[in-house]
Amino acid sequence: METIGEKTTTTAPPVAELHLHIEGTLQPELIFSLAERNGIDLPYQDIDELREKYEFRDLQSFLDLYYANMAVLQTEQDFTDMTCDYLKRAAAGGVRHAEIMMDPQAHVSRGVALETCVNGVAKALATSNEDFGVSTLLIAAFLRDMPEDSALDVLEQLLDMNAPIAGIGLDSAEVGNPPSKFQRLYQRAGEAGLRRIAHAGEEGPASYITEALDILHVERIDHGIRCMEDTEVVQRLVAEQVPLTVCPLSNVRLRAVDKLEDHPLPEMLAIGLNVSVNSDDPAYFGGYVDDNYQQLVKVHGFSVPEQATLAANSIRSSFASDERKAELLEEVTQWVKESLPPQ
Numbered sequence: 528m529e530t531i532g533e534k535t536t537t538t539a540p541p542v543a544e545l546h547l548h549i550e551g552t553l554q555p556e557l558i559f560s561l562a563e564r565n566g567i568d569l570p571y572q573d574i575d576e577l578r579e580k581y582e583f584r585d586l587q588s589f590l591d592l593y594y595a596n597m598a599v600l601q602t603e604q605d606f607t608d609m610t611c612d613y614l615k616r617a618a619a620g621g622v623r624h625a626e627i628m629m630d631p632q633a634h635v636s637r638g639v640a641l642e643t644c645v646n647g648v649a650k651a652l653a654t655s656n657e658d659f660g661v662s663t664l665l666i667a668a669f670l671r672d673m674p675e676d677s678a679l680d681v682l683e684q685l686l687d688m689n690a691p692i693a694g695i696g697l698d699s700a701e702v703g704n705p706p707s708k709f710q711r712l713y714q715r716a717g718e719a720g721l722r723r724i725a726h727a728g729e730e731g732p733a734s735y736i737t738e739a740l741d742i743l744h745v746e747r748i749d750h751g752i753r754c755m756e757d758t759e760v761v762q763r764l765v766a767e768q769v770p771l772t773v774c775p776l777s778n779v780r781l782r783a784v785d786k787l788e789d790h791p792l793p794e795m796l797a798i799g800l801n802v803s804v805n806s807d808d809p810a811y812f813g814g815y816v817d818d819n820y821q822q823l824v825k826v827h828g829f830s831v832p833e834q835a836t837l838a839a840n841s842i843r844s845s846f847a848s849d850e851r852k853a854e855l856l857e858e859v860t861q862w863v864k865e866s867l868p869p870q
C-alpha cells in the first residue's frame with residue numbers, strides 16, 4: 528500500500544491472466560514500426576488516425592480492425608517482439624502467470640507459415656520466467672466463423688510439428704457459430720491430450736455456454752457474462768464452479784454492456800460464480816489486467832478481500848502446476864497483508 532498525500536492507493540494483486548489474445552496486444556506504435564520494418568503500406572497516415580478507429584459498435588467492428596492490423600506481422604521476430612512487449616507490460620501490472628491465446632488461422636490464411644507464427648510466439652514464452660518472472664503456456668484458438676475442417680486441418684499440422692501448445696480455444700464472431708459446430712475439433716483435441724476452453728456467452732446466448740460444456744467438454748468459459756440471463760445456467764456454473772474469464776473493459780468497449788457501472792461482475796462474484804478478471808485485447812480496449820482492476824475498484828469499490836478472491840480464482844482456474852499455484856496463492860496472501868490498513 529502506498530500513501531500519496533491524502534489518498535491511499537493499492538497496487539493490483541498478483542494474478543494469472545487466463546484470457547488474452549496475443550494479437551490483441553499489438554499496440555499502435557508497434558503496428559507502425561513493424562509496418563516500416565516490413566515495407567507495408569498502412570491505410571492510416573499516423574498513429575492518431577489509427578487510434579480514431581478504436582471506437583467499436585460491436586464484436587465484429589473490432590474484429591475487422593484486429594484482423595486488418597495483423598498484416599504487419601510477417602516474420603518470426605515480429606511475433607517474438609509483440610509477445611515480449613506484452614510480457615513486459617503484463618509483469619509490471621502484476622501478472623505472474625499467463626495462458627496466451629493465438630489465432631494461427633488468421634496468419635496462415637494470409638500466407639504466413641504456421642511455423643513462423645507459432646515459433647515466434649513460443650520463443651518469447653520459452654524464457655518468460657527468467658526474463659519477466661511470468662510463467663506461461665500457449666493456447667491455439669480457432670476461428671469459429673471459419674469451417675470446422677479448416678480448424679481440424681490446422682490442429683493436425685500443430686500436432687505433426689509438435690507445437691508447444693497446452694490447449695485449444697474458440698474465438699472470433701460468436702453469434703451464428705455455436706460451439707456444436709466444433710464437436711469433432713474438440714474431440715480430436717481431447718484425444719491428443721490438450722486442455723479445452725471456448726469463448727461463450729460474450730455476444731451469444733447462455734445456451735452456447737451449456738453447449739460448450741456438454742458438447743465440447745471445455746474446462747473454462749471465456750467471457751460467459753450472458754449466463755446471467757438464465758438462472759438454470761447460473762445455478763449449474765455455481766454448483767460446478769466452472770471458471771469464467773471475464774473481461775470488463777472489453778465488454779464495455781464492444782458494447783456487450785453499456786458502461787462499467789452496469790457490468791454484472793459484482794453480482795457474479797456475490798452469487799459465488801468462479802470469475803476472474805482479464806484483459807482480452809489490451810491494446811484495443813484501453814487497458815491491461817491492472818487497469819481493469821483499477822477501474823473496478825474506482826467504479827464498483829471492490830475491496831481488498833474481493834480483489835484477492837478474483838486473483839485467487841484466476842490462479843486456481845489456471846492450468847499451472849499445483850506447485851506454481853501454491854506459490855502464487857501465497858503471493859496473494861502476502862498482497863492482502865500489505866494492502867489492508869494496519870490494525
Ligand code: ES4
Nearest residue numbers: 548698699726777807808
Ligand atoms: C476477441 Cl473480445 C473477442 N471475442 C471473440 N474473439 C476474439 N478474438 C480476439 N478478441
Ligand code: ZN
Nearest residue numbers: 698726749807
Ligand atoms: Zn477473447
